[in-house]
Amino acid sequence: xxxxxxxxxxxxxxxxxxxxxxxxxxxxxxxxxxxxxxxxxxxxxxxxxxxxxxxxxxxxxxxxxxxxxxxxxxxxxxxxxxxxxxxxxxxxxxxxxxxxxxxxxxxxxxxxxxxxxxxxxxxxxxxxxxxxxxxxxxxxxxxxxxxxxxxxxxxxxxxxxxxxxxxxxxxxxxxx
Amino acid sequence: xxxxxxxxxxxxxxxxxxxxxxxxxxxxxxxxxxxxxxxxxxxxxxxxxxxxxxxxxxxxxxxxxxxxxxxxxxxxxxxxxxxxxxxxxxxxxxxxxxxxxxxxxxxxxxxxxxxxxxxxxxxxxxxxxxxxxxxxxxxxxxxxxxxxxxxxxxxxxxxxxxxxxxxxxxxxxxxxxxxxxxxxxxxxxxxxxxxxxxxxxxxxxxxxxxxxxxxxxxxxxxxxxxxxxxxxxxxxxxxxxxxxxxxxxxxxxxxxxxxxxxxxxxxxxxxxxxxxx
Numbered sequence: 001x002x003x004x005x006x007x008x009x010x011x012x013x014x015x016x017x018x019x020x021x022x023x024x025x026x027x028x029x030x031x032x033x034x035x036x037x038x039x040x041x042x043x044x045x046x047x048x049x050x051x052x053x054x055x056x057x058x059x060x061x062x063x064x065x066x067x068x069x070x071x072x073x074x075x076x077x078x079x080x081x082x083x084x085x086x087x088x089x090x091x092x093x094x095x096x097x098x099x100x101x102x103x104x105x106x107x108x109x110x111x112x113x114x115x116x117x118x119x120x121x122x123x124x125x126x127x128x129x130x131x132x133x134x135x136x137x138x139x140x141x142x143x144x145x146x147x148x149x150x151x152x153x154x155x156x157x158x159x160x161x162x163x164x165x166x167x168x169x170x171x172x173x174x175x176x
Numbered sequence: 177x178x179x180x181x182x183x184x185x186x187x188x189x190x191x192x193x194x195x196x197x198x199x200x201x202x203x204x205x206x207x208x209x210x211x212x213x214x215x216x217x218x219x220x221x222x223x224x225x226x227x228x229x230x231x232x233x234x235x236x237x238x239x240x241x242x243x244x245x246x247x248x249x250x251x252x253x254x255x256x257x258x259x260x261x262x263x264x265x266x267x268x269x270x271x272x273x274x275x276x277x278x279x280x281x282x283x284x285x286x287x288x289x290x291x292x293x294x295x296x297x298x299x300x301x302x303x304x305x306x307x308x309x310x311x312x313x314x315x316x317x318x319x320x321x322x323x324x325x326x327x328x329x330x331x332x333x334x335x336x337x338x339x340x341x342x343x344x345x346x347x348x349x350x351x352x353x354x355x356x357x358x359x360x361x362x363x364x365x366x367x368x369x370x371x372x373x374x375x376x377x378x379x380x381x382x383x384x385x386x387x388x389x390x391x392x393x394x395x396x397x398x399x400x401x402x403x404x405x406x407x408x409x410x411x412x413x414x415x416x417x418x419x420x421x422x423x424x425x426x427x428x429x430x431x432x433x434x435x436x437x438x439x440x441x442x443x444x445x446x447x448x449x450x451x452x453x
Binding site for chain 1: 189192193196197199200201202203204205206207208210211214215218
């Protein structure tokens with residue numbers, strides 16, 4: 001773990017939390033679609049932080065969000081869920097990322113996008129299942145997951161590309 | 177202990193995750209009214225379902241015992257019914273020879289072997305001499321006539337079943353007074369024949385056939401079967417009917433053995449009459 005990476009990731013997490021509660025919480029499309037940017041930070045740090053620390057941090061951060069939203073332990077559960085499921089291994093990111101932060105610049109745009117999309121689907125699926133406790137209809141649940149994932153990615157991915165000056169070049173190189 | 181310890185260490189990450197999820201779930205349920213309601217209604221339903229299944233399994237396992245209890249109870253009830261019937265008949269003054277005394281006794285038994293595909297089919301039952309069985313006793317299933325005790329061992333007995341070529345008892349249509357002989361022609365184990373019914377007997381397809389007391393084996397009115405067809409036998413003095421038997425001998429299991437207490441006395445009287453001739 002590089003100190004500079006740790007510092008920049010911590011700053012980014014604090015900024016994401018402030019943005020989340022200050023700005024994105026105010027966005028409620030169709031009454032329930034609310035973009036989430038904090039999961040992106042934890043997804044980026046999957047290989048960078050030790051797994052125990054990652055799990056505990058995601059749990060504590062989720063608990064803080066739950067405290068803010070007054071939602072019990074729903075966010076803590078969903079964040080620790082994406083921390084626990086080794087999606088990065090399933091997508092083969094472990095061998096290419098060289099234990100750094102998972103970004104467009106380190107794994108390429110396509111892999112980054114697939115990884116973050118699937119992770120967000122898992123995150124929202126667990127979040128809404130806990131929220132509705134299985135009483136919701138399957139189609140409604142599916143549409144909530146897909147819309148929430150899409151709106152979150154519409155915010156997270158452009159930010160990631162903006163913060164990666166050579167993203168286009170890296171993405172093209174990786175795709176080759 | 178070492179194995180437990182090494183298991184915990186090996187799976188510490190998973191255990192930590194499960195603990196976290198459990199904690200989150202409990203927070204969610206305790207904190208949100210809706211989740212709390214859903215959780216407790218679901219868990220109540222689940223626990224109720226599990227209890228139902230366990231209870232059903234226990235009931236299934238104890239079926240044999242319950243069946244035995246019911247059989248014994250049935251035998252007692254049949255005996256009590258017989259006593260009641262006799263006292264009732266006496267009070268109404270229709271039959272005098274019962275003297276308020278029980279005429280038949282019932283004893284439950286189990287068929288442990290039976291055949292249906294032979295010309296002479298037998299039942300083997302799990303009661304014998306030590307249980308008071310004697311040759312000539314009647315055997316009925318819970319729904320109809322089954323056979324007659326032939327050989328008695330100390331613990332087991334064999335019985336001629338209705339589907340035996342030598343089986344023959346008196347029987348009659350339930351709503352007629354004329355009687356005939358119930359026999360089996362050896363063709364189909366589901367059908368017996370009622371022969372030698374007088375021509376004037378009122379008979380219809382679908383009528384129930386019951387035992388007649390003249391056989392001195394079966395009590396009056398035990399079900400035999402249903403008339404499926406009948407014809408007048410040439411030269412035309414008697415009717416012969418095809419009877420679908422109530423008792424299915426391919427699945428017979430429980431039976432009752434009936435002892436006609438006054439049988440010997442009546443037979444002795446008949447003997448005296450014959451000697452007097």
